[in-house]
Amino acid sequence: xxxxxxxxxxxxxxxxxxxxxxxxxxxxxxxxxxxxxxxxxxxxxxxxxxxxxxxxxxxxxxxxxxxxxxxxxxxxxxxxxxxxxxxxxxxxxxxxxxxxxxxxxxxxxxxxxxxxxxxxxxxxxxxxxxxxxxxxxxxxxxxxxxxxxxxxxxxxxxxxxxxxxxxxxxxxxxxxxxxxxxxxxxxxxxxxxxxxxxxxxxxxxxxxxxxxxxxxxxxxxxxxxxxxxxxxxxxxxxxxxxxxxxxxxxxxxxxxxxxxxxxxxxxxxxxxxxxxxxxxxxxx
Amino acid sequence: xxxxxxxxxxxxxxxxxxxxxxxxxxxxxxxxxxxxxxxxxxxxxxxxxxxxxxxxxxxxxxxxxxxxxxxxxxxxxxxxxxxxxxxxxxxxxxxxxxxxxxxxxxxxxxxxxxxxxxxxxxxxxxxxxxxxxxxxxxxxxxxxxxxxxxxxxxxxxxxxxxxxxxxxxxxxxxxxxxxxxxxxxxxxxxxxxxxxxxxxxxxxxxxxxxxxxxxxxxxxxxxxxxxxxxxxxxxxxxxxxxxxxxxxxxxxxxxxxxxxxxxxxxxxxxxxxxxxxxxxxxxx
Amino acid sequence: xxxxxxxxxxxxxxxxxxxxxxxxxxxxxxxxxxxxxxxxxxxxxxxxxxxxxxxxxxxxxxxxxxxxxxxxxxxxxxxxxxxxxxxxxxxxxxxxxxxxxxxxxxxxxxxxxxxxxxxxxxxxxxxxxxxxxxxxxxxxxxxxxxxxxxxxxxxxxxxxxxxxxxxxxxxxxxxxxxxxxxxxxxxxxxxxxxxxxxxxxxxxxxxxxxxxxxxxxxxxxxxxxxxxxxxxxxxxxxxxxxxxxxxxxxxxxxxxxxxxxxxxxxxxxxxxxxxxxxxxxxxx
Numbered sequence: 129x130x131x132x133x134x135x136x137x138x139x140x141x142x143x144x145x146x147x148x149x150x151x152x153x154x155x156x157x158x159x160x161x162x163x164x165x166x167x168x169x170x171x172x173x174x175x176x177x178x179x180x181x182x183x184x185x186x187x188x189x190x191x192x193x194x195x196x197x198x199x200x201x202x203x204x205x206x207x208x209x210x211x212x213x214x215x216x217x218x219x220x221x222x223x224x225x226x227x228x229x230x231x232x233x234x235x236x237x238x239x240x241x242x243x244x245x246x247x248x249x250x251x252x253x254x255x256x257x258x259x260x261x262x263x264x265x266x267x268x269x270x271x272x273x274x275x276x277x278x279x280x281x282x283x284x285x286x287x288x289x290x291x292x293x294x295x296x297x298x299x300x301x302x303x304x305x306x307x308x309x310x311x312x313x314x315x316x317x318x319x320x321x322x323x324x325x326x327x328x329x330x331x332x333x334x335x336x337x338x339x340x341x342x343x344x345x346x347x348x349x350x351x352x353x354x355x356x357x358x359x360x361x362x363x364x365x366x367x368x369x370x371x372x373x374x375x376x377x378x379x380x381x382x383x384x385x386x387x388x389x390x391x392x393x394x395x396x397x398x399x400x401x402x403x404x405x406x407x408x409x410x411x412x
Numbered sequence: 413x414x415x416x417x418x419x420x421x422x423x424x425x426x427x428x429x430x431x432x433x434x435x436x437x438x439x440x441x442x443x444x445x446x447x448x449x450x451x452x453x454x455x456x457x458x459x460x461x462x463x464x465x466x467x468x469x470x471x472x473x474x475x476x477x478x479x480x481x482x483x484x485x486x487x488x489x490x491x492x493x494x495x496x497x498x499x500x501x502x503x504x505x506x507x508x509x510x511x512x513x514x515x516x517x518x519x520x521x522x523x524x525x526x527x528x529x530x531x532x533x534x535x536x537x538x539x540x541x542x543x544x545x546x547x548x549x550x551x552x553x554x555x556x557x558x559x560x561x562x563x564x565x566x567x568x569x570x571x572x573x574x575x576x577x578x579x580x581x582x583x584x585x586x587x588x589x590x591x592x593x594x595x596x597x598x599x600x601x602x603x604x605x606x607x608x609x610x611x612x613x614x615x616x617x618x619x620x621x622x623x624x625x626x627x628x629x630x631x632x633x634x635x636x637x638x639x640x641x642x643x644x645x646x647x648x649x650x651x652x653x654x655x656x657x658x659x660x661x662x663x664x665x666x667x668x669x670x671x672x673x674x675x676x677x678x679x680x681x682x683x684x685x686x687x688x689x690x691x692x693x694x695x696x
Numbered sequence: 697x698x699x700x701x702x703x704x705x706x707x708x709x710x711x712x713x714x715x716x717x718x719x720x721x722x723x724x725x726x727x728x729x730x731x732x733x734x735x736x737x738x739x740x741x742x743x744x745x746x747x748x749x750x751x752x753x754x755x756x757x758x759x760x761x762x763x764x765x766x767x768x769x770x771x772x773x774x775x776x777x778x779x780x781x782x783x784x785x786x787x788x789x790x791x792x793x794x795x796x797x798x799x800x801x802x803x804x805x806x807x808x809x810x811x812x813x814x815x816x817x818x819x820x821x822x823x824x825x826x827x828x829x830x831x832x833x834x835x836x837x838x839x840x841x842x843x844x845x846x847x848x849x850x851x852x853x854x855x856x857x858x859x860x861x862x863x864x865x866x867x868x869x870x871x872x873x874x875x876x877x878x879x880x881x882x883x884x885x886x887x888x889x890x891x892x893x894x895x896x897x898x899x900x901x902x903x904x905x906x907x908x909x910x911x912x913x914x915x916x917x918x919x920x921x922x923x924x925x926x927x928x929x930x931x932x933x934x935x936x937x938x939x940x941x942x943x944x945x946x947x948x949x950x951x952x953x954x955x956x957x958x959x960x961x962x963x964x965x966x967x968x969x970x971x972x973x974x975x976x977x978x979x980x
Contacts, residue, residue: 159745162443162613162730165443166665169665176513177441177483177484178513180485180520183519186517186518200747202748202772205486232746232755233746233751234750234751234754379955380959380961381734381737382954382956383954385954387663389666389669390662391664393665393666445768446896449897450896450949450950450953453894460797461727462797462800462804464769464770466803467803471801486770488770670950671947671950674946674947677950678948
């Protein structure tokens with residue numbers, strides 16, 4: 129990977145999110161609904177978990193972006209997800225697919241693959257999930273990740289080629305990938321804290337936050353794919369900074385979760401410039 | 413609004429709640445179930461989230477009061493809500509309707525209007541929701557409120573006339589309204605903290621707490637509508653005091669939520685007398 | 697009850713749990729999903745809340761143990777529970793039944809009795825629930841317990857005879873019972889803190905933790921029923937120690953819940969040896 133002078137303007141994305149308070153429709157699993165909503169609120173966005181099949185499409189038309197996370201999806205939520213994805217596809221509205229446990233169980237895997245075929249703006253998962261969705265891994269044991277980020281970068285690039293969008297891999301050092309022609313744009317984001325995998329729903333909440341940043345990024349304008357990639361990087365940087373801050377104050381995973389929400393909320397826009405973000409390109 | 417010497421005996425309501433530990437059946441959205449239950453427990457009530465359509469009516473017969481909040485209602489919860497409302501209507505048991513996102517999406521709006529037609533003891537919502545339910549507003553963008561409390565007071569009064577019960581509007585300075593003949597009884601409750609809208613489900617949990625206070629108030633006896641109004645004021649005062657206390661200790665929305673539950677639990681009954689409550693009447 | 701020299705090796709069970717990170721499939725109520733998952737993570741296990749009827753059986757085949765808690769079960773979760781129980785029965789995999797509110801409402805009671813008839817490895821409930829499931833009590837008012845642990849010990853023993861497994865009763869001094877022939881093995885676990893009943897889902901999360909300890913205990917080998925009993929005792933001891941630790945730091949139920957997760961996570965294996973556990977046998 130060759131490094132490049134181009135760095136996304138993360139503070140501007142954060143400031144735009146604060147100013148616009150994007151409305152995020154989160155069709156997400158019931159384990160993490162509360163935490164995801166609190167993460168969105170703390171970061172400056174407006175969450176709405178409208179997931180009834182009869183209302184999902186209409187609300188998708190109003191929302192600034194949509195999260196699809198089928199972690200505990202019952203049939204009504206699956207119908208709602210289909211409806212919301214259709215609206216996103218038709219309108220070009222940004223949406224994120226979080227492929228929780230893809231490859232682990234068959235029915236869910238089918239549903240997640242169908243969603244991925246609709247070309248999500250961003251796919252965000254852990255290494256096992258990205259590998260499984262790209263057709264290159266076993267899918268792990270559920271929500272934990274057994275593959276490392278580095279090992280799945282080729283799979284992430286392949287997946288990004290397929291969807292035409294951004295692919296983000298969460299791990300010790302996150303990767304955010306987008307492919308334009310014969311070149312992959314790759315960001316690696318460090319920071320965070322070792323307690324993060326000890327709190328349920330950190331990845332799921334990050335997926336929700338990516339939606340909010342995508343909406344903010346679209347409002348800033350500019351080239352579509354590069355902008356979506358930059359917005360995804362900003363969400364990861366915001367998360368990593370808050371994680372590091374919370375880790376410095378926490379006594380364990382309980383107080384970490386509390387301090388994390390506080391830190392997400394308190395972070396000044398300017399601080400995003402000091403995130404541990406390395407960007408570069410790779411010829412394919 | 414002319415002020416009046418009549419002030420509800422808030423400490424007595426709080427003490428009665430502690431002594432009786434009313435059983436609250438909360439048919440509520442999955443985002444806020446945990447927080448609502450913890451708020452009820454902290455305040456001295458006993459929560460039960462029994463929402464299966466086959467059990468809802470039977471449990472409604474046992475519960476001391478019922479909360480209906482269709483924020484993420486799937487079809488089985490809608491059936492459970494119908495059943496519980498029927499029992500409440502037949503038995504005269506107190507119940508609260510929280511019209512989350514009414515007016516924002518069509519199917520939900522129909523369902524909430526049907527529930528409102530069953531004459532809830534209390535309707536509690538934010539300004540946008542009360543306006544929409546009264547037929548006077550656009551419904552906001554989900555759970556946040558875009559109308560101010562003052563602006564929707566006429567709508568709240570109109571809605572109270574329609575339901576024959578209490579209408580509560582949450583905002584910077586809450587309003588609790590009841591109409592008897594040609595006169596509206598209005599309480600305004602101040603306090604709370606600016607972080608409250610940054611925690612998901614504060615309004616939803618307040619709706620649950622109103623149920624507990626209604627049950628306590630009924631146990632105290634007295635004139636029905638005035639008692640329900642006083643109980644609703646007490647719930648709002650308890651919430652506002654705990655919010656102010658938590659705000660003084662919090663570093664952000666994460667620690668605010670934790671401190672809020674602590675403060676709800678610690679509040680002595682006598683402290684309710686020092687809540688910022690202004691009561692008065694308005695001729696219609 | 698005669699006391700005996702036999703004491704389960706609680707530190708070894710804790711250490712084994714840490715080393716193996718058992719995968720727990722929790723089909724549990726939506727009120728407590730987040731907290732249960734965080735408790736499992738803090739204690740060293742890996743939670744997965746896969747509860748779709750089409751995926752539940754397949755995932756049960758992968759999981760190290762299964763929790764069935766029908767506290768808010770809709771029909772799809774009931775189907776998932778049936779499927780997972782079938783897999784557990786066929787494979788001999790450990791599973792825990794948490795009979796939330798059995799006896800309180802009719803439909804749920806039928807479903808829980810059906811699950812209990814499949815002979816769960818462990819039934820864990822409060823005194824009212826154990827009494828109701830054993831056919832000896834009224835079932836309380838929901839999730840709180842109106843019977844005392846001592847009073848329901850005979851019912852717990854009877855239930856253990858019926859299921860052939862372990863029965864655990866949560867209360868001020870928990871009881872864990874298993875019956876072999878004409879002798880009941882009984883452990884009583886003290887500790888914990890008075891704030892525990894003020895946090896929703898403590899019992900539900902304990903049920904989830906029992907699954908993790910059962911899986912760890914099976915990995916240690918030894919006689920099946922005695923091992924399952926010892927593992928159940930270890931889960932209760934871990935919980936009680938963390939509760940006491942959290943209680944010493946908490947200002948109320950909000951900060952208690954946070955400190956409890958921290959304490960669960962921080963507890964060294966060796967500390968389990970200092971839990972307040974009394975074991976003995978009773979001739980039947």
